[in-house]
Amino acid sequence: MESGTWTEAQEREKRNLLAQAVRTMAEQGQSAACGMDQETLDAMLWEGLSFYQGREFRTAKGLVFTYYLKGYEMFVDRKDKSLTRATVMLAFHTALELQRKGLPVSGPKKLKTFGASYLFPIFIALGVIVG
Numbered sequence: 001m002e003s004g005t006w007t008e009a010q011e012r013e014k015r016n017l018l019a020q021a022v023r024t025m026a027e028q029g030q031s032a033a034c035g036m037d038q039e040t041l042d043a044m045l046w047e048g049l050s051f052y053q054g055r056e057f058r059t060a061k062g063l064v065f066t067y068y069l070k071g072y073e074m075f076v077d078r079k080d081k082s083l084t085r086a087t088v089m090l091a092f093h094t095a096l097e098l099q100r101k102g103l104p105v106s107g108p109k110k111l112k113t114f115g116a117s118y119l120f121p122i123f124i125a126l127g128v129i130v131g
Helices: 008-028 038-051 085-100 116-126
Strands: 067-070 073-076
Touching (some): 008 038, 038 067, 038 085, 038 116
Antiparallel strands (some): 067 073
16 A cells, blocks of 8 residues: 555445544434544544545536635636635534524525535535434
């Protein structure tokens, strides 16, 4: 295995850990996700996002896109502007809070942030948005 690459099993395990932490967070509130603080959970999300770089996703309207991370920014191939890590985390915590309240995250507009149409399908793939 090359340095810096992950096997499919490792990717699946990371995704499962993140999804488990997110589900616990949604059920119990943001302070209790598997004993993780917000900073740790945010770092796990960013690491999870790194696994899906270069993979094809589809927006809710069916537009195909890929993304890559560079530093604290996410670059989507269909956009001229990047999404900052802060914007991604804002959408992440919005999704968690809605789910904690028992409200569905039924589409990108529920995330209420720039780039939501791209983050929504990625969050579904990572297990951030469930059900």
